[in-house]
Amino acid sequence: MSRFTALLPRSLVRRVLLLYVASLALLVTVAFAVFIVYEFGSTLDDAEADSQAMLATLAPVVADAAVIGDYDTIKRTLDRAIAHPLFERATFIDLKGGRLEVIRQDHPDISPPAWLVKRIAAQLEPVNAPINVGGRDYGVTRLTLWNERLAADIWQATRVALLFAVVGTLGGGVLVGWPLRRWLGQLDRVRDLGERLRLGGQGLQPMRTDEAPLEFQRTFEVVNQVAASLQAERAQAAVTLASIAEGVATLNRAGVVVLANPVLGRLLGSDNAAMLGQPIPQLLPELQLDPATTDGWRGRRFERGERVLEASLAPVRSDQGEPAGAVIVLRDVTEQQALEDRLRAELEARSHAMEAMSEMLGSAGSAPEGMRSGAIEQLSSQVGDMVTRLRRQTGQLHAIFNLSPDGFIAFDAERRVQFVSPACAFLTMLSDRNVLGQDEPGLEALLQSRFAQPDMQRPLRLQELRDTPRIVQMAKPMQRILSLALHDGGGAETPQLLHIRDISQQFELDRLKSEFMSTAAHELRTPMTSIYGFVELLLHREFSPERHRDLLQRVHRQSRAMIDILDELLDLSRIESRRALDFQFQPVCLGELLRQTLDDFGTPPGREPPALALAAEPLWVHVDASKLGQALRNLLSNAYKYSPGGGPVAMRLQPVDEEHVDIEVQDHGIGMTPEELEHVTERFYRADRSGAIPGTGLGMAIVKEIIELMDGSLELQSEPGRGTTATLRLRRIAAPAG
Known part of the structure; x- marks a missing residue:
């Protein structure tokens, strides 16, 4: 299979064209073979039918001439027969063995292959007609078909059909090849767009989708959206980098600068456009950077002219953990360096003064050092206790969220999702990866897509959930009834919290209770209707003692039925409420x-x-x-x-x-x-x-x-x-x- 794949063209256009031409050639070959078989058979059948008809026409004339012995007439009759392009020779043989034969002398204009002539000769036999008049035999008339002429006709039809097959196959390939190149060739746009994205050019033009096939239009729309998103992210990154007071450069895996902010150009004394595409070792030779390194580092200082710069490098990895580049940050620490130098000089001066005093006062200089060491140890202990408490509280909160059957989604100060509790994925069937980082409209769209018949539901607005929680039914495979409510988070870091609660069981219990009440009312209404009717009859009409007693018995039976229903309802209610207590x-x-x-x-x-x-x-x-x-x-x-x-x-x-x-x-x-x-x-x-x-x-x-x-x-x-x-x-x- 790999060898066959290696023989295929690399281009999609050529592969589709090759598949089309091969399929068309196969179909044309099958049609050509069917046509030749049909043409061969129909030609031989027509030749046999025509020879029988000709022989039936000649037989009466030859019979009349044979009776009177007029061989000249028979000769002329055979000459007329041989004039027909279907026959090669005509023969009359009498009973004494006399033979009168006429043979064609010309040849067809087209010379057919010898094998085809032999094949037709093997298929067609000469046709004979006995000459019998008045019950007496006078001889036999025989017509031999012109096999060479029949083969020439079949060969001519074969060549014409083959010509049309070849022209049709090649013409079909040409007619299909042009639109294929026009349509499938548009995939090169994706490569061009990717090259422009890789180079980081500005002003990317969206790919036109009006002339492309429907599948390509959808592909180009997705590519345009991805390109627009990348451009927007790059623009946002450029704006963000421009607002940073430090010099920032983004490097690809080869250590080449693909993005830099203006501050970096000012620090290095170079133009931003000139830095793009330059290897970072050439821009910062003082650091002796190795582009192949995957480890980050911080705080490397070097001098560039009159400035002192500090560099830090952070590696960037893909979702699979593979190296994808790095980010290098430069900041001007000239003033900080000068301040540190002055501070160091002052400390050294004080150290010399302390040493001088120590020499004068003996061991008095050890006390300040011991006090300073104790203060540092006390501060470290307090920080460690604080970290321990924070970790303990964080673990408790995580345990609460993990055990809670309700779902919680927390937003950050920019109203983007920053936390999703484990129950959310179970209740909404949305993974944390899809929810984290979403803004309010994005989260609304994700939740709306999980509603049962989302197109029939009114749009979800999170801010509307502050006043009144919303009850929604989720789609399959987890058909749940959820209550959505939005609460204040109580702080600037977490301004709001979405609470998702499963009320499917409560909803089902309410439905069963309503159904039970309806059924119980119906069951009680039936005997009550009878009691009411009979009592009304007794109040407004006079009956005989026997009829009066019969009606009372009916009222008694219906009352007994109502009492039985109520007793059993009470028994069932007591059993359920007490639960065997x-x-x-x-x-x-x-x-x-x-x-x-x-x-x-x-x-x-x-x-x-x-x-x-x-x-x-x-x-x-x-x-x-x-x-x-x-x-x-x-x-x-x-x-x-x-x-x-x-x-x-x-x-x-x-x-x-x-x-x-x-x-x-x-x-x-x-x-x-x-x-x-x-x-x-x-x-x-x-x-x-x-x-x-x-x-x-x-x-x-x-x-x-x-x-x-x-x-x-x-x-x-x-x-x-x-x-x-x-x-x-x-x-x-x-x-x-x-």
């Missing part, structure tokens, strides 16, 4: 509890009581016996209600392993589909939508809450038309002592 846990023997539950359960009239199957050994659990009995009664009630056609109901107790025990309640009723099984433990959900089976739709929800609060689980297995099995799995305990 009012459960009275104690060791319970399940066998005795199941017997007592069946004794207390009222079997519906006309139905057999539940069949009970217990384990061979006593099984103990640590539960609230009253709550577990309530759950079992709900299961038994459902088993009878949802098997209206009858059928046995069974309750079984069996151990699973050394740690768990199962209680099964099985019926043979209407059963449930897999879709119904998914929702059966939801509040107010009922598998029977007809309303023929009474109930509130809260029983299974209560069972699930009770069992889970007792560290158990509920499992349901059901099949439509074959019944349902509810399994309560609880943790076993050892039998209590005594």
Whole structure:
């Protein structure tokens, strides 16, 4: 593969042109081959058809002449046949072996290849027509096709087709090559623009995109934006460098000056334009700089004329850590040097004076030195304690931000992002690299892009979040509901702080609460409507004692249904709010509890009581016996209600392993589909939508809450038309002592 790639042209234009010409040549070759095969076959088929037609025309004339023995007429007939350009010879052979033959003497204008003539001769045989008159044979008329002429016609068509194929291929290459060079050749603009950027020229002209293809237009637009951004950054850097009181020069990897401020020119006594492109060792020979060095240094002083200059060098590295250049800074320290010289001279003078006094006063000069050393040690200790406290506080703040589920984005004095807490990336799906350094409009655009259906949302403005937090829904794959609020930072270094809080759970709880209230109101409204209607009838109309009693019974039944709904709602509310705080846990023997539950359960009239199957050994659990009995009664009630056609109901107790025990309640009723099984433990959900089976739709929800609060689980297995099995799995305990 590498060898094949090495044979390809290096230019994109030539590669595309080569691919086009090769594809066109392949298609033309295939078409040419199909055309030749078709031309060859059609020419031979036409020749055979024409020879048969000619023979059918000659046969009657030859037959009439053969009957009377008029061979002159036969000769003239054969001469007329041979005049046709299709035939090479015409022959008449009588029964006695006499042979009358006419042969063509001329040749076609184009000489075809011998192999083609042989191929046609092998394909075409002479055509014969027996001469029979009145049931008597007089001989045979034979026509031999002119193979050379047929080959010449096919060869002529082949040459013309080949000419058109070659001209078409070359012409297509020429026609495509010109626009390719015009379009793909525009990529040289990128190289020219890059060269101008590398040289640091001013006044870069943007690349025109009106004549380029759409893909190049987009590429050029991005390149123009990058070039404009680089130019703007260079202009900003130039302005910034011009405002710096020190001389600054930016070097590339080769140690050549690519950017310098005017102060550097004044310090070195040179023009800025003349310094650009110059190696730094030539500009600063006093420093003996090595362009290949990658280490920085500071504080190298040298004299340039009457000035004393101090140089510092800082290496610049790319994001991958590779050397990308350096920045050298020069500053005029002439006055500072003079001041240091005077100070040094004064210190030396004082030192000499102290030495003189020391000689006069003996060891008195050691006291000031000891006091000075103690003050320095005390100051160093205080600075170290301060640094330690600051590090401890910084570590505490980082720990708080790392553990907080809320996100925080802090801005600096220029209102640019300077800090992003770890939770921000998880909540917004935006990496720290994209967020850090953004100004307010940039951060607004990034957050807006993560909104669900951002084009349909009103634009995000951070300053509007100071008055009222904004609730937004984030896009996939993390569909969260976030609250955005902007707070004052409380200082000039951090003027504002964006607080991002995940309220998805609170939002979902509010939705579930509203849905629950709506469903509960609907369930209570149904019996209340009946009670209201019947009572209004009783108040405004007179009925017979029997009808009056019937209406009262209906009011009683609807009131009972409302009381059942309210009782179960209160039970569910107490269970959820107390979270098993009012459960009275104690060791319970399940066998005795199941017997007592069946004794207390009222079997519906006309139905057999539940069949009970217990384990061979006593099984103990640590539960609230009253709550577990309530759950079992709900299961038994459902088993009878949802098997209206009858059928046995069974309750079984069996151990699973050394740690768990199962209680099964099985019926043979209407059963449930897999879709119904998914929702059966939801509040107010009922598998029977007809309303023929009474109930509130809260029983299974209560069972699930009770069992889970007792560290158990509920499992349901059901099949439509074959019944349902509810399994309560609880943790076993050892039998209590005594």
